[in-house]
Amino acid sequence: MVRVPGGRPIESRPPPTEWKSPPMSxxxxxxxxxxxxxxxxxxxxxxxxRLYADMLAEPVPDRFKTLLDQLERVEPPAAPPKEGPR
Amino acid sequence: xxxxxxxxxxxxxxxxxxxxxxxxxxxxHDRADDLVQETLMKAWSAFASFTEGTSLRAWLFTxxxxxxxxxxxxxxxxxxxxxGMAAARMITSPAQHGHLDLADFREALATLALDQREALxxxxxxxxSYEEAAEICGCAVGTIKSRVNRxxxxxxxxxxxxSAEDLGPDPTSAAARDFNDTIGGIP
Numbered sequence: 001m002v003r004v005p006g007g008r009p010i011e012s013r014p015p016p017t018e019w020k021s022p023p024m025s026x027x028x029x030x031x032x033x034x035x036x037x038x039x040x041x042x043x044x045x046x047x048x049x050r051l052y053a054d055m056l057a058e059p060v061p062d063r064f065k066t067l068l069d070q071l072e073r074v075e076p077p078a079a080p081p082k083e084g085p086r
Numbered sequence: 087x088x089x090x091x092x093x094x095x096x097x098x099x100x101x102x103x104x105x106x107x108x109x110x111x112x113x114x115h116d117r118a119d120d121l122v123q124e125t126l127m128k129a130w131s132a133f134a135s136f137t138e139g140t141s142l143r144a145w146l147f148t149x150x151x152x153x154x155x156x157x158x159x160x161x162x163x164x165x166x167x168x169x170g171m172a173a174a175r176m177i178t179s180p181a182q183h184g185h186l187d188l189a190d191f192r193e194a195l196a197t198l199a200l201d202q203r204e205a206l207x208x209x210x211x212x213x214x215s216y217e218e219a220a221e222i223c224g225c226a227v228g229t230i231k232s233r234v235n236r237x238x239x240x241x242x243x244x245x246x247x248x249s250a251e252d253l254g255p256d257p258t259s260a261a262a263r264d265f266n267d268t269i270g271g272i273p
Contacts, residue, residue, distance in 0.1 A: 044242070048191070050188055060105065064126065068098060071127070
């Protein structure tokens with residue numbers, strides 16, 4: 001195997017113009033994105049939900065209850081309309 | 087929804103969700119709690135404009151998101167990204183030690199573009215429909231779908247998942263199947 005000092009093997013890489021990155025679709029209707037293997041989707045989804053469940057389980061600091069108590073005292077809530085006036 | 091809880095009780099009940107979404111957006115506990123506080127105050131004074139019978143959570147998330155982006159836009163993108171990655175490590179909770187997989191996932195999630203991460207979390211974790219997520223983000227349903235899809239593709243790349251065989255035996259497949267019904271239904 002011949003190595004050129006400081007150089008790259010000449011034939012091993014395609015010309016850079018071959019490397020077109022896929023267009024970042026701004027068109028929501030673009031159907032081109034490849035479908036993911038359902039098992040991979042399921043795996044990613046499971047991880048995501050575990051992570052989120054962790055965040056949901058965090059204890060809520062008292063400062064928020066205190067804030068809402070204060071708001072209720074200082075600025076009684078405007079009730080939402082019972083029936084939509086529209 | 088049954089009965090008419092007071093606004094205070096209704097908001098209290100949403101606090102865990104609000105904090106989780108704030109963490110997802112900011113990646114930082116302090117900034118997340120500031121964002122929650124600001125959201126609560128805005129929600130309180132705007133409560134009359136909440137339409138009863140609609141999703142309070144979606145309404146609050148919309149307020150939170152708008153609040154976040156009105157301040158967030160001022161920041162430069164590179165700063166966000168670096169911050170997001172550093173912050174991702176701070177999210178680690180003690181309960182997760184030994185879950186190497188999940189730690190990797192957390193870091194990968196933090197490197198996603200914000201719009202993709204947000205869409206993925208709204209649809210995949212917060213339990214919103216694509217339609218609701220689109221409403222919250224103020225964009226088309228197709229845009230949400232495409233962001234979710236790109237988010238998943240990107241996660242796969244980052245986590246170097248090339249085929250389902252890379253995943254190994256998964257003891258949580260029941261939950262995964264369940265989830266797949268939610269997020270897997272993109273045509």
